[in-house]
Amino acid sequence: MYKNYFGLQQAPFKITPDTKLFFPGANRGAVLQALIYAVTNGEGITKVVGEVGSGKTMLCRMLENGLPDDVEVVYLANPSLTPDNVLHAIGFEMGLDVEPDDPHLKVMHKIQDYLVEQHSKGRRVVMFVEEAQSMPIPTLEEMRLLSNLETEQEKLLQIVLFGQPELDENLSQQQIRQLKERITYSFNLAPLQEYEVRDYINTRMRTSGYQGMDLFNPKAIKVVWKHSKGLLRRINIIADKACLAAFADNARIITPKHARVAIDDSDFAEMPNKKGKNSPLIPSLILLTLIGAAAAGWWFKAGYSLTVKNNKPVTKQEALIQPEHSKDLKNDAFQQRQENKEIPAWGNLDQGTSIPD
16 A cells, blocks of 8 residues: 555565565575575585574575575475374475375385485485474484485485474473484574664665665664564564554654554554553554545545435535535544544544644
8 A cells, every 4th residue: 555655666564475575684694695505515404593573484485596406495394293294295295106105114215215316416405394393303303314314425315494492492302312413503593683673674665666765764663673572574564564654644754653553553562451551452443544544535536435425425526516525525534533532633634644643
């Protein structure tokens, strides 16, 4: 909705990974280059740990795109499998002729034969395991056994584990210590600092086509950083809703008041206390009202019917001819809500809407 308003070519804050919007700051670019090195040099098992929404999936996609053509990528989409089932899943992802009732040893041999064949062709195979913290301990042990497949010079299978901090807790258990010893590289995706949040937002805006001055002022950046805790997914959610609030407010700079409306409208906002403060419900209604009012302003300019008078829709043209219709069109709804103290009077459709400080 706000894309044209800010001169954007695409949505800048989508939470689905878009590699065009990759942010190399906050050590993400350095981790990506280290991952590419580890995979292409046959370093066995690599681990990437980060909180929910820290950018692990984006990094995984960037790693796949950055690997040379002679590296085949295998995804393990469902890590919460038993040891027997995980081998079947890996064989399926490799395109092997694996039957559901094939015994464990037979599937392992098929995987080994495939890896040896790829090695003879000068190709490497790497397996990405996302949400690895959900993998049962016995299945993690199966990963270790797979990592034992090797020639005299190098590993036949590279494994990259992407997981939340609980993965480190699992790997610290005594019965899985052998796997932990085989992890040659470990990377942690730390939350962004305040200046990195500024750079992240500006990078996404510029990449999406924005050409003006910094859209978020420094105080707004501070609010976003504080409440997002530096996590990329939360930053995206807050920034997206703050842009919507600014659009509804007819503002060209996003200030703390827009950021706070966005924060209170988000699921990770603070829970309401006994007095109902910090409740996301009221800001949600405010944000929807603002967006609806802004959209109504666009519809009004286009001449669409916006209200009903005497059981007949009143259009822009009729409102221009009949002043009483214009009055009803612009002010009645806002005046009624103000009298009921549902929302403050933030202006009318001709003047644009404004969020209170």
